[in-house]
Amino acid sequence: MTRLLAHAITRRATGGPSTGLRGRPLEQIAAGELDLWATRWDGEPTLSRDDAFAHHDLIAVLCDAGPCLPVRFGTWLNDEASARRSLEAEQDRFAAAVDRLGDRREVAITLLWLDAPSPEGRGHAVAPSGRAFLERQRALNAVTDERRSVAEALFEGLRRDLAVDQADVRHESCPSAEVALSMSLLARRDAADALKARATVAVGAIEGVRGVVSGPWPPYSFTADLETDGGG
Amino acid sequence: MEDEIGTLRRELERVRGVLPDRVDVDPEGVEQGLAKLVLTLVEFLRQLLERQAIRRMDGGTLTDDEIERVGLALMRLEAKVRELAEAFGLDPDDLNLGLGPIGKLL
Amino acid sequence: MSVPLAALPDEELSVLDLADRLLNRGVVITGEATISVAGVDLVYLGLNLILTAVETIAQREARAK
Numbered sequence: 001m002t003r004l005l006a007h008a009i010t011r012r013a014t015g016g017p018s019t020g021l022r023g024r025p026l027e028q029i030a031a032g033e034l035d036l037w038a039t040r041w042d043g044e045p046t047l048s049r050d051d052a053f054a055h056h057d058l059i060a061v062l063c064d065a066g067p068c069l070p071v072r073f074g075t076w077l078n079d080e081a082s083a084r085r086s087l088e089a090e091q092d093r094f095a096a097a098v099d100r101l102g103d104r105r106e107v108a109i110t111l112l113w114l115d116a117p118s119p120e121g122r123g124h125a126v127a128p129s130g131r132a133f134l135e136r137q138r139a140l141n142a143v144t145d146e147r148r149s150v151a152e153a154l155f156e157g158l159r160r161d162l163a164v165d166q167a168d169v170r171h172e173s174c175p176s177a178e179v180a181l182s183m184s185l186l187a188r189r190d191a192a193d194a195l196k197a198r199a200t201v202a203v204g205a206i207e208g209v210r211g212v213v214s215g216p217w218p219p220y221s222f223t224a225d226l227e228t229d230g231g232g
Numbered sequence: 233m234e235d236e237i238g239t240l241r242r243e244l245e246r247v248r249g250v251l252p253d254r255v256d257v258d259p260e261g262v263e264q265g266l267a268k269l270v271l272t273l274v275e276f277l278r279q280l281l282e283r284q285a286i287r288r289m290d291g292g293t294l295t296d297d298e299i300e301r302v303g304l305a306l307m308r309l310e311a312k313v314r315e316l317a318e319a320f321g322l323d324p325d326d327l328n329l330g331l332g333p334i335g336k337l338l
Numbered sequence: 339m340s341v342p343l344a345a346l347p348d349e350e351l352s353v354l355d356l357a358d359r360l361l362n363r364g365v366v367i368t369g370e371a372t373i374s375v376a377g378v379d380l381v382y383l384g385l386n387l388i389l390t391a392v393e394t395i396a397q398r399e400a401r402a403k
Contacts, residue, residue: 006367049236052360072364074237086367097365108355110247112344124314130303131289131296137306138286175248177325178343182248182355210344214352220359237361244358246343 004038004077009069031087063218105192105216111181111209161202184221192216267320275327
């Protein structure tokens with residue numbers, strides 16, 4: 001029994017890589033105006049960390065060749081025929097996404113708190129009364145809210161500095177205890193390196209956080225906009 | 233025994249919190265994935281209720297007795313959520329859907 | 339308690355950021371061809387819609403005040 005592991009969707013292409021993950025064959029499955037690129041496997045392998053990054057490398061190659069829509073890692077398909085049907089069923093949505101993302105790249109910014117709140121700081125000892133608990137939580141919530149405000153302000157500042165279009169940026173403030181801000185910027189392929197350099201300078205100037213700028217990568221974070229029509 | 237991708241997902245909890253974008257349907261992961269979803273939702277609701285209670289306490293619209301009862305109930309609920317999270321191998325501090333903009337408006 | 343994220347070198351943080359995108363982002367192909375995930379993804383879509391709806395209501399109420 002063979003299965004297909006999907007990597008990316010592109011417009012119809014006349015050529016491209018022929019080797020997928022772990023040296024296995026890479027299938028180029030035509031469906032209407034689009035191609036789906038997938039590795040053909042025997043049986044049901046357990047995917048490894050190396051596979052995830054090989055998937056990334058493959059998408060990067062496809063992105064370099066033209067507009068490319070990354071598929072979520074771990075998307076298994078039964079066979080060519082069902083892959084074709086899935087693509088044709090939502091042809092317009094996928095084609096629009098491929099065209100909108102075009103040959104854009106993603107630049108990622110992560111800001112870490114230099115003074116990350118310690119787990120003990122949340123105070124989980126039993127409070128002496130219900131009222132004392134609420135008063136304690138009020139104080140703790142004020143700290144959390146303040147951090148979130150700072151994070152949102154950092155986001156607004158970076159967005160202004162890096163002069164990006166509202167539609168081409170995603171962010172999450174305080175996604176976890178140690179991370180102040182997680183931000184993704186979409187840039188034209190030929191402008192992505194320059195954006196990364198500007199972002200590195202901007203991030204280095206911010207006090208109280210450690211900033212890491214990554215990419216340019218295929219535009220993984222910008223495929224989610226497609227999903228808001230609720231699917232099935 | 234957890235596979236590499238499962239291990240990677242757990243490492244990522246420190247970057248983006250506990251709520252996964254998807255729950256693997258493989259039998260070994262599904263229990264913990266569902267636990268994360270349920271506990272994150274419960275904690276989210278608990279925080280909403282807690283903020284409401286604090287606002288009403290500050291606004292003087294709760295009696296002393298109500299403050300005490302609500303406070304104790306929310307405290308016990310928080311402890312229970314933490315206990316359940318730990319039982320599923322989750323870090324309770326990362327059960328963070330985050331109130332986001334909603335938090336500021338409440 | 340493991341090493342704080344802030345103590346990791348830039349490269350490792352970049353790898354974590356990339357891994358996050360690889361595992362949690364990218365388009366989802368649903369429908370008959372998908373063996374795994376699709377049904378549960380809809381739960382998450384629903385969750386997003388619920389949260390967005392709550393936010394919209396709260397914003398309207400805040401403006402009305």
